[in-house]
Structures are given as C-alpha cells and as structure tokens.
Amino acid sequence: MTNASHEVAKGPHHASGAAPSALSAHSIVKRFPGVLANDSVDFDVLPGEVHTLLGENGAGKSTLAAMLCGLYQPDAGYITRNGERISLSSPRAGLQHGIAMVHQHFRLVERFTVAENVILGSRDLSYKLNRSELEDKVAAVAESYGLPIEPGATVGDLSVGQRQRVEIVKALYQGAEILLLDEPTAVLVPAEVEKLFENVHAMTKAGKSIVFISHKLGEVVEISDRVTVLRNGRVTGHVSGRGTTDTKELARLMVGRDIELTTQRASHATGHEVLQIRDLSLTVGGVSVLSDISFNVHAGEMVGIAGVAGNGQRELADTIAGLMSPTSGSIAISGSLTTDRGPIHARELGLAYVPEDRLGMGLVPSMSILDNLLLTRDRRVVVDRTTVRPEATRLIEQFEIKANGPDHMARKLSGGNAQKVLLARELSGGRTATKLLVVCSPTRGLDVGAIETVRALLDDARSAGQAILLISEDLDEVMSLSDRIFVLYRGSVVHETPGESAELATVGAAMAGLKPEGKS
Amino acid sequence: MRSPIRIVFEQRNETPKHLSVLVPLLSVVAALVVGALFLLATGYSPLETYSNMLSDGFTSSRGITDTLGLSTVLICTGISAAFAFQMNLYNIGGEGQLYLGMIGGAWVGLAIGDRLPTFVMIPIVLLVGSLAGALWILLPAFVRSRLGTSEIVTTLLLTYIAASLVKHFVYSPGSFFVTKNSAFPQGRLVPDSASLSGIGNTSLYPSFFLVILIAIVLFWVVKKTEYGYRIQVISDSPRAAHYAGINANRTTMSVMLISGALSGLGGAVLIVGPFGRLDPGIILLGYGYAGIVIAALARNNFSAIIVSGILFAGLRSGGDKLQISTDTPIHIGVMLQGAILLFALGGEAFRRYHIHAVRTERATQ
Ligand SMILES: Nc1ncnc2c1ncn2[C@@H]1O[C@H](COP(=O)(O)OP(=O)(O)OP(=O)(O)O)[C@@H](O)[C@H]1O
Ligand SMILES: [Mg+2]
Numbered sequence: 040m041t042n043a044s045h046e047v048a049k050g051p052h053h054a055s056g057a058a059p060s061a062l063s064a065h066s067i068v069k070r071f072p073g074v075l076a077n078d079s080v081d082f083d084v085l086p087g088e089v090h091t092l093l094g095e096n097g098a099g100k101s102t103l104a105a106m107l108c109g110l111y112q113p114d115a116g117y118i119t120r121n122g123e124r125i126s127l128s129s130p131r132a133g134l135q136h137g138i139a140m141v142h143q144h145f146r147l148v149e150r151f152t153v154a155e156n157v158i159l160g161s162r163d164l165s166y167k168l169n170r171s172e173l174e175d176k177v178a179a180v181a182e183s184y185g186l187p188i189e190p191g192a193t194v195g196d197l198s199v200g201q202r203q204r205v206e207i208v209k210a211l212y213q214g215a216e217i218l219l220l221d222e223p224t225a226v227l228v229p230a231e232v233e234k235l236f237e238n239v240h241a242m243t244k245a246g247k248s249i250v251f252i253s254h255k256l257g258e259v260v261e262i263s264d265r266v267t268v269l270r271n272g273r274v275t276g277h278v279s280g281r282g283t284t285d286t287k288e289l290a291r292l293m294v295g296r297d298i299e300l301t302t303q304r305a306s307h308a309t310g311h312e313v314l315q316i317r318d319l320s321l322t323v324g325g326v327s328v329l330s331d332i333s334f335n336v337h338a339g340e341m342v343g344i345a346g347v348a349g350n351g352q353r354e355l356a357d358t359i360a361g362l363m364s365p366t367s368g369s370i371a372i373s374g375s376l377t378t379d380r381g382p383i384h385a386r387e388l389g390l391a392y393v394p395e396d397r398l399g400m401g402l403v404p405s406m407s408i409l410d411n412l413l414l415t416r417d418r419r420v421v422v423d424r425t426t427v428r429p430e431a432t433r434l435i436e437q438f439e440i441k442a443n444g445p446d447h448m449a450r451k452l453s454g455g456n457a458q459k460v461l462l463a464r465e466l467s468g469g470r471t472a473t474k475l476l477v478v479c480s481p482t483r484g485l486d487v488g489a490i491e492t493v494r495a496l497l498d499d500a501r502s503a504g505q506a507i508l509l510i511s512e513d514l515d516e517v518m519s520l521s522d523r524i525f526v527l528y529r530g531s532v533v534h535e536t537p538g539e540s541a542e543l544a545t546v547g548a549a550m551a552g553l554k555p556e557g558k559s
Numbered sequence: 560m561r562s563p564i565r566i567v568f569e570q571r572n573e574t575p576k577h578l579s580v581l582v583p584l585l586s587v588v589a590a591l592v593v594g595a596l597f598l599l600a601t602g603y604s605p606l607e608t609y610s611n612m613l614s615d616g617f618t619s620s621r622g623i624t625d626t627l628g629l630s631t632v633l634i635c636t637g638i639s640a641a642f643a644f645q646m647n648l649y650n651i652g653g654e655g656q657l658y659l660g661m662i663g664g665a666w667v668g669l670a671i672g673d674r675l676p677t678f679v680m681i682p683i684v685l686l687v688g689s690l691a692g693a694l695w696i697l698l699p700a701f702v703r704s705r706l707g708t709s710e711i712v713t714t715l716l717l718t719y720i721a722a723s724l725v726k727h728f729v730y731s732p733g734s735f736f737v738t739k740n741s742a743f744p745q746g747r748l749v750p751d752s753a754s755l756s757g758i759g760n761t762s763l764y765p766s767f768f769l770v771i772l773i774a775i776v777l778f779w780v781v782k783k784t785e786y787g788y789r790i791q792v793i794s795d796s797p798r799a800a801h802y803a804g805i806n807a808n809r810t811t812m813s814v815m816l817i818s819g820a821l822s823g824l825g826g827a828v829l830i831v832g833p834f835g836r837l838d839p840g841i842i843l844l845g846y847g848y849a850g851i852v853i854a855a856l857a858r859n860n861f862s863a864i865i866v867s868g869i870l871f872a873g874l875r876s877g878g879d880k881l882q883i884s885t886d887t888p889i890h891i892g893v894m895l896q897g898a899i900l901l902f903a904l905g906g907e908a909f910r911r912y913h914i915h916a917v918r919t920e921r922a923t924q
Contacts, residue, residue, distance in 0.1 A: 128915075362801060383804035392802075400798045406791065414792070414803045418785045 059122035061086045061248040062107060062138065062217050067116035069102050069272075071451070073443035076102040078272040079116070084217065089239060089249045091259050093293055094269035095486040096455025097441030100252045101143055103269070104219045107250065108140035109133030131160070137216035141206040141223055143252075143454040143484070144398060149195035153177065153188055157209045181208045184238055198349045199226040207238070218242065219250040222454065224258055225484050228347050228512050236262055254455070254486050256286035268292045294488040302519040303498045304538055309522070310338030313389075313475050313506035314359065319368035321354055321530075328354045329530045332368070336475070341497070341507040343521030343538065345514055347550050351530035352510045353395050356477050359508070360392040361385035372475055386415060389474030391465040393481055395510075401461040404450035408435065408442060411449050412464050434463040439489070455484045466496055476500055476507045482516060494520065514546065528552050564916050574910050582910050583856050583863075586902030587870070593898045594891060608881065608891065616877030624761035625880075630872035631767040631832065632657075635825030636850025637868045638774050639692075641859040643710075643818035645781065646794045648703070650815060652714025653822040654847025655721030656692035660826020662728060663691025665736060665837040668749030668830060680752040685766075685827045692823015693816045695721060700815035704808040710815065722842050729839045736837045746836030755831050764832040771865060773821075778861035790814060822847055845893065849875070852900040871896065 063083030069076045076099045084090040092100045105111040107118065109127030117124055120136050127133045130140070147156045154174040174190035181188045186204050194202060203223060210218055224232045239249055239262060253259055259266060266289065268276035276292045278284045290298045314336040321329040329351045336342045346352055357363045359370055361382040369378050372388040386392075392415075394401045402411050409424060409431045416427075431445035438459045442452060449457055462481060466473075481497065482490040497520065501507055511517050517524060524541050526534035526549040534549035536542075595605035615622050636653045643650035650656075667687040672680055699713035728736045730744050738747045748754075755764045781787035793800045793807050800807050825846065830836070853871055857863035878892020908914065 360802075361804070381804055382802065386804070394802060396798070399796045400802050403792050403795050403799045405795045410788070410791075413788070414799065418788060420786075421784050422788050 060084060060119070061088075061121060062250075063119050064103065064107060064113075065116050065119065067103065067106060067113045067118070069099070069106060069111060070114050071102075074441070075272050077106070077113070080269070080272070080274055082107075082267055082274070084248045084250050085264075086248055087243045087246050088264045089243060089251055089262050091251045091253065091263040091266045092269060093253075093256075093259060093266050093289060095293060096459070096484075096489055097453040098269040098486075099272040100269055101221050101453060104140055104221055104250060104252060107133075107217075108138050108219050110140070134160075134213050134215070137214060138219070139210035139213055139215035139217070140219035141203065141210060141221060143221040143225075145199075145202050145206055147194045147202055147205060149193075151194055152190065153192050153194060153197075153205050153208075154190035156194055156205055157190075157212050159209075161213070177208065177212060180212045184208075184211060184241060185234070186238060200228065200231045200348055203227065207235075211242075215247070217248045217250070219252075221252045222254070222484060223251075224253055224255060226348075229514070230347075232258065254484065254490075256289045256487065259289060260284060260286055290487050293486065298487045298491055300487070300491060300494065300519070303494065304520075305340055305501060305522045309340040310504060312336070313338050313373055314508065315369075315371040315374075316359070317369045317371075319355075319358065319370065320366050321351075321358060321363065322366045323354070323363075327530060329358070329365075332530075332532055334525060334532065334535075336506040336508055338474070338504045338506050339501055340522050341501050341509055341520055341538075343517035343524045344508065344510040344527055345517045345524055345546055345550055346512070346527035348512050350527045352479070352512075352527055354530075355527070356392065356394065356479055356508075356510055359385070359477055360390060360394075387471060389471050391415075391468070391473045391476045393461055393465045393476075393478040395479040397457055397461055398449065402449045402457060405448065407446045407448055408440070408452075408460050409445035411460055415464060430467075434460075434467060438463045438492070455486060455489060458484050459489065462493060462496075466500065473500070473505055476505050477510070478507065479510045480512060481509070482513070514543070514550070518543065518546070526550055566914065566916055578910050579858070582906035583858070583867070583903060586856065586906045587899055589902045590895050590898035594895050597894065598891070611881055612874065612877030612892075614877075615880040616873035616875075621761070622873075622877070622880075624758075624763040625876045626869060626873040627767055628757070628762035628764060628833065628872075629876045630869045631764065631770050632825045632828050632846050633849055633853055633872050633875075634770050634774055634865060634868035635828060636822050636847050637853035637857065637864040638777055638850075638861055639818050639821035639825065640850045641854035641857065641861060641864055642777065642821060643815060644854055645859045646790050646811070646814050648811065648815055648818070649711045650696065650699075650714050650818045651711055651851055652696065652699070652716075652718045652721075652847075653818075653825075653850045654845065655714070655718030656695045656819045656822035657826040657847040658718075658721040658725050658841065659691040659695040660688035660823030661829055661834070661837055661841060662724065662736075662826070663694075663823065664688035664827035664830035665746065665749060668753035669735065669747060672750035672753040675752060677752045677755075681755060681831055684749070684753050684831050685769075685824060688827020688830065689820040689823045692826065693820040695823070696815050696819030700812050700819070703815065704811040718847070725837065725839050725842060728837060746838050748835045749830060753831065754835050757833075762833055764828075766828045766832055770824075770828065773824075774861045774865050781861065786810075822850065825850075849896055852896055852903070855900055856903045 060083035064080055067077050067080045080103055082103065092103065094100050102111065106113050109130045109132045112128070118127060119125065125136055127136070133139065148159065151159070154177040157177045158173055177190045186208055188201065188204055188208055194205060197205070203226060223235060227235060243249060251262060266278040267274055278289065278292070287297065312335040317333050319329055319332040332355065334342070344352055344355065354363060358365055361377055361380060361384060364379050369376055371377065372385060372390060375388055377385045377388065398404050403414065409427060412427060412431055413422065428445055435442055435445065440456050440459045440463070442456060449460060452460065482493050485493060497507060509517060509521060518538065518541055521538040524536050524538055524546065525532045526546055528550065529552065534546065536546065591609065598605040598608055616626050617623060636657060639653045640650065664684045664687060668680070668684050695717060696714060699710045699717065702708040702713065703710045728734050729746055736746050737744055755766060757764055781790065789805050789810050792803065792805055793810055797807055849871060853864055853867045857867040874895050875892045881891065
C-alpha cells in the first residue's frame with residue numbers, strides 16, 4: 040500500500056482527500072470489432088458511496104462495469120482497489136477482491152433452486168451438499184439485508200424481480216464489498232425499487248460501495264452521491280451531491296438537448312373493434328392465471344394494462360399472440376377468431392407483438408440483426424436476405440441502433456439497442472400491415488432520448504389507426520399514453536378507467552389489490 | 560504460504576478466427592503424437608509407420624483412389640452426424656442406420672435388380688437404403704420430439720439391434736440375403752444392374768461425387784433456406800422459435816429422419832460400391848461411429864466434413880494396408896481416430912477459453 044495516495048490523487052475525484060477510493064478505473068480503453076466501447080475512461084467509487092453511471096444506449100456503461108468486475112479485460116489502462124493496482128482476470132478474481140456484479144441479463148441457472156444458485160461457484164463447499172443447512176445459511180444472509188427470498192424455490196419459477204433479488208443475495212453471500220448493479224430497477228415495480236433502495240442504503244451504511252446504472256433519471260437523482268456521464272465511450276460530465284441536481288439537467292448532459300416526455304392521447308375518435316376478448320380464462324398447471332377477462336381495443340386507440348408483475352400480464356399477451364391456448368373464452372382479431380390457431384395465424388390477421396422477454400424470446404441471440412428482423416416475417420423457402428438488407432440498414436438508422444450494420448449479432452448489442460431491434464421489427468410491420476400492436480414494457484432499458492422516440496412511434500401507430508395494447512409495469516408510462524386503463528390483479532381486471540381522468544392513487548391501490556371505491 | 564500457481568480458464572468474448580482452423584489441425588497432430596508413443600512402447604518405429612501410412616493413404620495414385628473411395632461412406636456418416644448435432648440432437652446411432660441402409664439396399668437390389676436397368680436400379684438402391692436408415696431412427700425421433708426422451712440412449716441401443724439383424728440375415732439358414740448351398744454363410748451379390756463399377760478400375764466409385772454434391776447442398780440448405788433458418792432458431796433459443804410460430808417438434812422429427820437417411824445412404828453406397836452384398840464384416844469397421852468424429856473435427860460444418868472425411872479415410876485405408884504389408888499392430892488407424900476425437904473435443908476448451916497460468920493471491924479475510 041505504499042503508493043496508495045499517489046494512485047488516488049490521479050483519480051478523477053479527489054475532493055474526498057485522504058480516503059482512497061474503494062475501486063477506480065484509470066484511463067480504461069476497451070475496443071470491440073468496429074466500436075470503441077470505452078475510450079480512456081476514468082472512474083472511481085468511494086467506500087460507502089453510490090456512484091451512478093449514466094449514458095445513452097450503447098454508451099459503454101455495461102462494458103465499463105464488466106471490466107470493473109473482471110468479466111472483460113481492458114485493452115489499456117488499469118484498475119486499482121483501495122489504491123493498489125489489481126488485475127482482474129476473471130469474475131472470480133473480482134470476487135476475491137470483493138467486487139460483484141448484477142448483470143443486465145441475469146446469469147442464473149433456471150433449473151437450480153435459489154440456494155443452489157447462490158452457492159454456485161463457492162470454493163468452500165464440502166463434497167456432499169447439506170441442502171437444508173445451505174438453505175438456512177442463504178436465508179440468513181438474505182434476511183440480514185431485508186431481502187426476503189425462498190431458498191428452496193426453483194429459479195425458473197421466479198419473477199424477474201425475484202430473480203434479481205437472488206442475484207443480489209448471491210453477491211452479498213460471496214462477500215461483496217463493491218456491488219455493480221447494471222440497470223437493476225428496469226425490471227422492478229415501484230415498491231420493489233423502494234425496497235432495493237433501502238437495501239442500498241443499508242449496504243452503504245455498512246461501508247459497501249455501489250456502482251449504479253440506470254436510465255431512470257428520477258431514481259438516479261434520488262440514490263446517487265455522484266453521477267458520471269458517458270457518451271460514445273467517453274466521460275463527458277460529472278455531477279456530484281445528492282439532491283443538488285435534477286432530472287432535466289441529467290437528460291441534457293446525456294443527450295445534449297432537453298427532453299420532455301409528454302402526455303399523449305388519441306387525437307380523434309376511435310374506430311371499430313380490432314381486438315375482442317370474451318370471457319377469457321387461463322389455467323396453467325391447475326393454477327388459475329387469468330379469469331373472465333373481457334375487453335375490446337379499437338382502431339386508433341391505446342389501451343393500457345397496469346399491474347404488478349406476475350399478475351397475468353405475460354400470459355394475457357402470450358394468449359392474444361396465439362402462444363398459449365385459453366382454457367375458456369375467445370379472442371378475435373379484426374373479427375376472426377384466433378383461439379387455438381397459433382402465432383402465425385394471429386400475425387396474418389395483423390398482430391405485432393413485443394414480448395416482455397427480449398433476448399431469447401423476441402430475439403435470437405446468436406443471429407444477426409438482419410436475421411432477427413426475419414424472425415416474424417414470411418421468409419419464403421429460400422431466405423431472401425438481399426431485399427431485406429436495405430430495410431435493415433434503414434431501421435438501424437431510424438431507431439439509432441448502435442451497431443456495425445445489419446450483420447451485428449444480437450448478443451453483442453447493448454441492452455437498450457437489442458430492445459430497439461425488437462421494437463424496430465415489430466413496429467415496422469411484418470407479414471401484413473399491422474392492425475393490432477401488443478407491446479410489453481416497450482421502453483424498458485431505453486435511454487430518455489430513445490424513450491421519446493418510441494413513444495412518438497407508438498403515437499404515430501395509433502394515429503395511423505392501429506389498435507395498441509400497452510402492457511407495462513411502468514405506471515407513469517401507462518398513465519401518460521393510454522386512452523383507457525385496465526388494472527390486472529391476480530388475473531382479473533379489477534379496475535377500469537379512462538386515461539385522462541385516471542388517478543395515480545386509485546390505480547395504485549387497485550394494483551395492490553385494494554378495492555377501489557368506484558369501479559366503472 | 561507460497562502462492563500456488565493455478566490454471567485459469569477465462570471465457571473468450573470472441574473466438575479468434577485462426578483458432579477454428581488451428582485447433583482441429585493440432586488435434587490431429589496431438590493424436591499422431593499419442594499414436595507414436597504407443598508405437599514406440601510396442602517396439603515399432605513411428606516415423607516409418609506414419610510414412611508408410613501416408614504413402615498408402617495419400618501419395619500413391621492407388622492410395623488416393625482408395626482413400627477417396629473409402630471417404631464416400633465416411634462423408635455420408637459425417638454429414639449424418641453433423642446434421643443432427645447442429646440442432647443439439649445427438650444421433651450417435653449412425654452406425655446402426657448404416658447397417659439398415661445396407662440391408663435395405665441389398666434387399667431391393669436382390670429382389671428386383673435383374674428386372675430393371677442400371678440407371679433406374681442405382682437410384683432405387685440408394686433411395687431404399689436411405690429410407691431404411693430413416694426408418695431405423697423413426698422411433699428415437701418420435702419419442703424425442705414428443706416426449707423428450709434422450710436420443711443418445713435410444714439411437715445407441717438400436718445400433719446393437721441393427722447389428723443382430725445383419726447377423727441374422729446372413730447366418731440364418733435359407734435367408735433371402737445369402738447364397739444357397741455355399742460352404743459358409745455369405746451374402747449374395749446384387750445383380751450387375753444394381754452395382755456400379757469403380758472409375759478406371761479403382762476403388763473410387765461415382766457415388767463419391769454424389770455424396771460430395773449432397774454435402775454441398777446441405778451446406779447451402781443450412782445457410783440459405785427457411786429450413787436452415789428454422790434449425791438455427793430452434794437450436795439457439797426454443798422460446799424464440801415458439802414465439803415465431805416455428806414448430807420445433809416437427810423440425811426435430813425431420814432433422815433426425817434426414818440424419819438417419821444420410822447414414823442409411825452410407826450403407827447403400829457400400830452396396831452399389833465395393834461390397835455389393837450384405838456383409839457382416841461391416842460390423843467391425845465402425846464407419847458410422849467414425850462419422851461422429853468426422854463431424855466433431857469439422858465442427859458440424861458440411862464443407863469442412865468433406866476435408867475431414869477424406870483425411871480420416873486416408874488414415875484408415877493407410878492403417879488397414881499396413882497390416883497387410885508390415886507387421887504393424889492392427890487398428891493403429893482406429894486408435895488414431897479415437898485419439899483425434901478426444902483431442903478435437905478437448906480442443907474446444909481452447910476455442911472457448913483463454914487458458915493461462917496465474918499465481919494466486921490469497922484473499923486476506
Ligand atoms: N461482446 C461485444 N461484442 C461487440 N460489441 C460489443 C460487445 N458488447 C458491447 N458491444 C458494443 O459496445 C458498445 C457499448 O456497449 P455497452 O453494453 O457497454 O452499452 P451500455 O452503455 O451498457 O448500453 P445500454 O444502456 O443499452 O445497456 C455498444 O456499441 C455495443 O454494441
Ligand atoms: Mg448496458
């Protein structure tokens with residue numbers, strides 16, 4: 040530790056004086072074929088601090104975090120821990136230095152239980168696993184941070200929010216002192232976010248450091264001690280001090296202009312019924328997931344489905360898209376029944392569907408952007424890539440997708456850019472002109488600039504007469520875009536209100552399962 | 560305590576291109592080294608043995624035609640294995656499907672061979688052989704696509720039954736497949752209309768070019784067609800396939816049937832080619848199993864299988880001839896085949912991971 044103070048003085052932030060930063064990156068460079076993902080980045084986090092990385096989709100945030108935890112190795116530059124230079128050859132080396140990361144795309148074994156996932160990779164396991172003892176140990180760690188999890192549950196059965204909790208517990212169980220959280224709140228509902236932030240406070244109070252990545256500016260303002268802004272792989276700004284900044288300033292720092300997310304509703308009267316759902320019920324494995332749902336969506340109208348994750352939204356969307364067969368009831372698109380006729384039939388009737396699950400369901404990770412665009416289209420017997428190529432190039436431009444071109448593999452896109460590819464495909468029409476658009480959390484993981492673009496596109500689609508079903512856990516989004524709002528709770532519609540007169544308190548109460556006074 | 564040296568496997572973000580060529584090459588070299596150790600241990604000169612093999616397999620003109628002739632069936636079983644492997648379907652029963660291809664080809668050749676001209680009969684023999692191979696994987700394909708039963712177990716078990724069938728058809732008295740009143744049981748030769756003759760009196764048959772053509776067509780099918788696209792989606796993410804309305808069950812079924820048919824074709828190629836009869840000797844040759852190694856070495860790439868198939872054929876035919884010309888241990892070729900498989904599979908680690916040694920710093924806690 041002889042040269043500690045020297046190292047720290049070189050850090051970007053030396054206001055804190057003597058305290059060496061817990062972890063810092065010095066002039067880090069990381070290149071991928073065709074992109075400079077990190078260009079001489081300096082970054083540091085102090086003990087007990089929350090330092091946020093902010094930036095557009097593809098700015099290089101995840102890449103920087105991946106190098107800080109040992110997943111990637113920098114091409115140039117170095118990393119110091121408590122002032123001492125370290126080399127992180129693998130995530131395990133990172134863990135040995137007390138650094139752990141919760142990734143944007145989770146890395147859990149779905150078939151394993153929570154406890155098995157948490158202990159996976161631990162070195163000090165005995166030859167024979169004592170399950171109940173391990174489960175108790177895992178539960179104890181989770182408990183001590185107020186993260187309730189069921190250690191015996193199979194991860195594949197958990198909701199995304201619960202899975203994320205497992206990831207955090209895993210990091211803490213492994214003794215992490217520095218936690219890198221890559222868009223942890225993207226998949227959480229407000230109550231879960233609140234809980235997460237409580238945990239973050241508990242961790243920082245215990246002297247742990249947090250590197251936080253998020254596109255939700257309100258959260259960033261609330262939780263961060265410092266903010267570093269990345270743009271095209273370079274540090275373009277710093278903001279420090281909790282509460283001394285506002286979301287507008289952050290947005291400007293990020294995209295270089297003011298962003299105003301406005302309320303948008305149908306501008307003219309809506310047309311005929313495009314989607315008709317009658318008495319829809321769905322039972323999966325003996326458990327009722329949807330019960331007695333009936334509603335219509337009209338041409339030129341956006342209907343929002345609000346609800347806490349896991350209340351049947353995913354199943355509702357999948358059933359409409361023809362991926363699941365309802366136990367009873369019927370669904371019709373443009374007057375034709377789609378029940379039991381599969382996804383291609385639904386698409387031929389004019390359905391486009393953005394599923395909640397991106398990489399792995401909406402997109403094939405090992406395929407190029409071009410091939411992914413073909414996924415929901417008519418491909419002919421010999422796949423005709425040459426005529427689709429110009430369209431792919433155009434969509435990449437229109438959606439500002441950061442990629443090397445149509446051949447860029449989906450797996451190698453940044454999280455937000457992958458989401459943009461999915462939206463580009465589904466919003467640009469497929470087999471037939473889109474009549475019904477079912478979108479699940481369309482702006483999750485997008486930067487503010489992209490959110491503005493996507494919202495405008497959804498509004499355009501509505502004005503063009505498409506019927507839109509917006510399913511989102513982001514209550515703000517549902518409230519500011521929808522013409523009508525339904526609240527889904529335990530598989531039933533418990534509340535219905537026009538978008539204009541919707542009240543946050545009432546909708547929120549309905550989402551929590553509290554009986555609202557006036558059910559319309 | 561002194562910090563121990565540890566070997567670290569670091570996952571590669573991207574596999575460098577040159578490794579995709581280097582690793583298969585080095586696995587062959589490594590296998591040759593292991594083979595040399597065995598030769599040395601048993602008192603033979605590795606250098607002499609290998610150079611004999613090389614000249615018998617690759618450099619003399621006789622050697623070359625023999626090699627290409629043998630590669631015909633090996634490329635068949637290679638593409639058969641690769642076609643299933645690329646969709647993560649492990650058909651390791653190519654051996655049994657190959658036997659069925661022989662049985663089917665011999666049967667139709669004997670049954671109607673002398674009534675039809677060659678240009679009709681050859682396609683019929685190849686087709687019936689392929690169908691017989693497909694038939695032999697029908698049950699594994701069905702239970703795999705409907706119930707998810709492991710095809711590894713079912714296809715392998717059926718190979719043993721297929722071997723018994725071959726023996727039954729040759730050794731049971733009065734069998735349709737054997738010569739009547741012969742001193743010892745032996746398969747009946749198919750009529751001339753059902754057999755090709757070697758090009759220029761060599762053991763290279765025109766069927767070689769057919770098989771090369773099939774390999775190239777399959778390469779194109781996988782890369783360019785809707786069917787290949789579907790295979791790629793299903794093998795990478797079944798949920799995306801479901802989302803896109805791609806019927807995974809049906810594709811699983813058809814991929815396995817095609818894989819079986821290709822091995823069956825390998826058997827039929829032997830009927831129209833060098834064997835001309837149902838010969839239980841096939842059971843010792845393991846051409847079907849060799850296909851697994853060939854596919855692994857070529858990493859399921861159909862054009863690379865042509866190369867690895869020919870390479871294997873050279874090792875095998877060179878090795879076989881050694882037994883005749885010298886007193887070198889039997890089956891050195893087969894042993895090399897096994898070693899190559901092990902090294903090719905082990906070599907995957909080098910492609911996927913950056914492997915290096917580090918001195919560990921013990922975490923101080
Ligand atoms: N494995 C990879 N191979 C090639 N390019 C990559 C790879 N990973 C990331 N990139 C590229 O590097 C750039 C930065 O990506 P990164 O994932 O760090 O962005 P990000 O800031 O986390 O964005 P987002 O907010 O969308 O998650 C992007 O242009 C991306 O396409
Ligand atoms: Mg990211």
